[in-house]
Amino acid sequence: MLHPQQTSFVMYDEEFQRISVVIEKLLRESNAKVIFLVDKNGQLIAGCGETEHLDTTSLASLTAGNIAATGGLAKLIGEKEFSILFHEGEKDNIHISIVAQRVILVVIFDHRSSLGLVRLRVKKASEELAKIFQDLAVKTAEMEKTGNADSPFAEITDDDIDNLFS
């Protein structure tokens, strides 16, 4: 088994651009307000739409908590996971789904869209996103193997670290 503590999740420019294209298309085609992608550990990966007045960091953390909790519930009743969650509000609704077993896709929409439309578009976008994350995993593994990882942290000094806290 892979030791989780030894693995960083790495995002490169190229894949980030490809992801952005997919979620922006999803935003348009589903008439959604906001879309964001969150790592299962609660880190925000990308977002688009009306995100300015949204606390996306908190949203990311709570979304991951939500997925983790429902995932725990699923196991208790013998399911692998619940791949889709839907929360209906008075004005806004949240559609949460898991892509490629590791990232969470969140779509916030109001009356200008519908659950049916969101579901349909999310399905297509998920396939595209899954492919990108697959490529990303391959790339990360290759970088690691060839020692080409080029970590920005390989050369940090104690001073760099101490300066963070000054």
Add this chain to the structure above:
Amino acid sequence: MSFINYASREINCKIVYYGPGLCGKTTNLQFVYQKTAPDAKGKMISLATETERTLFFDFLPLALGEIRGFKTRFHLYTVPGQVFYDASRKLILKGVDGVVFVADSQEERLDANIESMENLKVNLEEQGYELEKLPFVIQYNKQDLPNCSPLEELRELLNPNNVLEFTACAQTGEGVFETLKAVAKLILLELKKGGAGA
């Protein structure tokens, strides 16, 4: 699991505060929140019961500044310490980069500390982590109270591997930042060792 984003030039790490019920985990985060400049912190989220016991987690995002052009962010989480919330604790440990064990130094909480430390090890192992290999520090909290166990005893029972340890009074903030800095530093050193994808 740290998240290194070359596109936005950010690095995110997750720190979990662990320890028995009422040991002062939430109080640690509250103090950090109060003392951090507004532009360096996000909202603190507390999912708590009506009596302010942590129900799922507290969450506090901190932006510490830049290292080599990368924005360095730490996401601080606390677990619920009460024994029966074990399922939630396991979830919060997922993807952890560093752990702070907050011990309640009061004599009558000695067993609770030991039990919680055991629980931490078991829950980490379940997910393929080893406490010995993780950035890990211990805080002996509530040093202001009169009924504390002697430090030697706490050390012997809770810190056999001699990891970095701090005495604290989270209520007044004594030792809080020292603890946080120490674990953050260990995490960054770990990243330095590991390289980007390792």
